[in-house]
Amino acid sequence: MAPKKHQQKNEPKQKQDNVDEAPLQAVVLADSYNRRFEVLCTDQPRVLLPLCSTPLLAWTLESLSLSKVKQVFIFCGVHADKIRAFVESSPYRAMLDIHCLSSQTARSAGDALRELDDMHVLNPENPFILVHSPLISNYDLSKIIDAHKKRRDVDKNFIMTMGVGRGGRPHPESPIMLVHPPSSRLLHYAPHPLSPSQPRISFPSSLFLDPFPATIDTYEIWSGSSPSSSNQGGYRDLGVDICEADVPALCTENFDYHDLRRHFVNGVLTSELLGKKIAVHVVGEEEESLDARAGGGRYVESVRDTRTFGEVTRDVLRRWAFPLAPDLNEPGGVQYELRAGNVYVAKESVVLSRTTTLSGPLLIGPRSALAHNTLVRQSTLGADCKIGAGSIIRKSYVFDDVKIGEGCVVEECMIGKGVIIGHGCKIGKGVLLGNGVRLGKGVVVPDFSRIGRQPYRGDDWDSDEEGDKFEEEGTLSLLGEDSIGFLWPNEEEEPPSDSDDEGEDPYEHPRNKKLLQLGRRLSNLSSPSTSISTLSAASSSAPSSPLSDASSTSIPDIPSLSFDAGPDKAFYSEAAASLQRAYEEDHKIENALLELRTLVMGYNAGLERAREEVVKFFMSKIDVHGPATSILSSAVKVFSRWGPLMANLTSDPTLLILDAQQFCVSTVPFAYIPWFGIILRAMYETDLVGEDELVEWREMSSSQGEGVGKKGKGGEEEKARWRVSWAKGKGYVDVLESMDSESGEEESSSDEDSDDA
16 A cells, blocks of 8 residues: 555644644554464564565554654564564654564563663653554544543553454444543453353452542443444454553563553552553544545554454455545555445456456456456455456455366455465355465365464474474364475364463463354354443432442442443434435435444444344335345345445444344234245345355354244244244255255266266
8 A cells, every 4th residue: 555645735834833743643553463364474464464465664654743743663573584574674664753663572572662661762751653563544633642642641540541442243342441431541451251150240349449539430341342232332452552661661661561551551540659641542532623634534454364354354355444444545555446235346457257246345466367258246355366267255254366267165264465366265154274375276274273384383392392293284284285385283173372371361361262253153152241321329210230239249338330222212213314314305225324333433333233223124124025026126126225234334234134133033913924035035136245244144153043032932933933934034045055955966967967978
């Protein structure tokens, strides 16, 4: 990605006034200090992995340039030479003062800050931006610095401000925070992995009892979105901090500070001797100035694992991070043509067969070629890729110079640079193929496998052990004679690190690590932590929460506290009115979407609330009175016109199917249930959902009524309606699957006949 040329006119007086102002500094931690991308990074750093064919570091530098940053320190350990080479050839050197600082001894973020403190490169008089992971953001981070400085003017003990986002997707690394909103002070921070679930939330008694705080009625508990709840109005840690010079200095003084959240933040919050404070800042809640500022959006996301890699890629392709988009590169970068359906095709020498099917959002890099009858759905292909005839690629991220043979199926995986896949291979969901791997003809790679060009080397690897050689030969033989590569252990099966620090990380628990992988679904995960937003005095009419019982035992002697979450009825009435106007006045999708997002932010409702309301509204516009052909026609008409609005509210189309099913089983007199199979057909024919999502829905326990309904007779009746609707939908999915199977057999038969001839 080439840098944008930001406006610098009409500010001669301001420039003169600020001539002596110190440049805004940022520190980017290039190393992840975990092994989540390791099989893809044996010969390159994580920050140079291509997202939409652009290195993650380029996205990060572009995001920082939107935030008025002038000086960037990239702290790197492994592959520092490649990062330096990228920086030397990068056009960002013309607009940013970039320094690469390398270390062979840093094993954690705390070590990195200790070495930075020892280098004396940071200005001790001004705060700096600390970026934990590769960043994609259209938000002006200098707004957080402005708010941080205002807090410092009132209380010099604030040494850090953590960037926090509101709403968004559930993620297995969502913490729980206790906050005092009037002062933005963070009082407690606790990791809260999705699995194994934690049934109780505990807080230090000193926060409530020593002495009893007079402002307790203004305390709020902020948590992430729950995968088992429709409320996604929670909060998320963005991995972006505003730090004073005290932060690296405290890391130097405390050598047990390794992880910046579990160790540093908790160390500061629980230490009375330090007397330091940490604040939180919610992106988008600051007062907007009258003059527009660069980076006026509110999109801030970090790529922390393969799950977020896929999510952020789709966000960029859907233009949620505008103006950060593939087609907006300056001359000199790769030029893309934006086609209907968020399909980006490079303008340089791309060859597409007339029978190629493209279903966005997707991106095809320069000099790539797709043979006849290929299908690419919600994926990215790098430069110089060659896709054989009849191959299917769904929700996958293919790097440069990859060759995929004929008749292959690639499902929701990441394929490294220079990989060669033979004819008839099937690559399962969540698979990671490292750079240079070669798979022979007909190889089937199981779901969530990892294959590297080099053998796996754990922390305790010993080159003198003879058993390793036999194990490596065994994994190679599993891939076939024509294959080049080695099976790695599944990520959750990796032996624990020698580091005591990693062993205590709850996010690194094997069950939680699974959920960090590309291709894993959270929609079926049962979690007791619904999104919690406010800690307030209870009233007799306050609704109960799944966490109410836990709070009464975790916070003893405070019986009058309850948890209150979710938007009020006003959101639903406003959303319904907005949709009605859009429907009657035939608004453009982007205008209707903008109005909905404004309501979501205004009511702290979460995109999932909006999505459910949208599906409910447009399902009601399908006329189910008449023959099957007219019902199908009505459904196709609705989904063709308004389906893109639904699709833009989720990254998981299976949720749209569940929402439609929920509408059918809850809308009296249940006239939609008999026609649910036809509704699924309309969703499929309009590309609102794909076959893989339909199959996934069919296998979900929640689609069959598990975990829904009330106890007693009413609950049993509701579950029965779910089972009936599931059976109707299953019938269509089974037929669709059998049609594909028969088509494949016919093609195979015709190929054999031609070979015999």
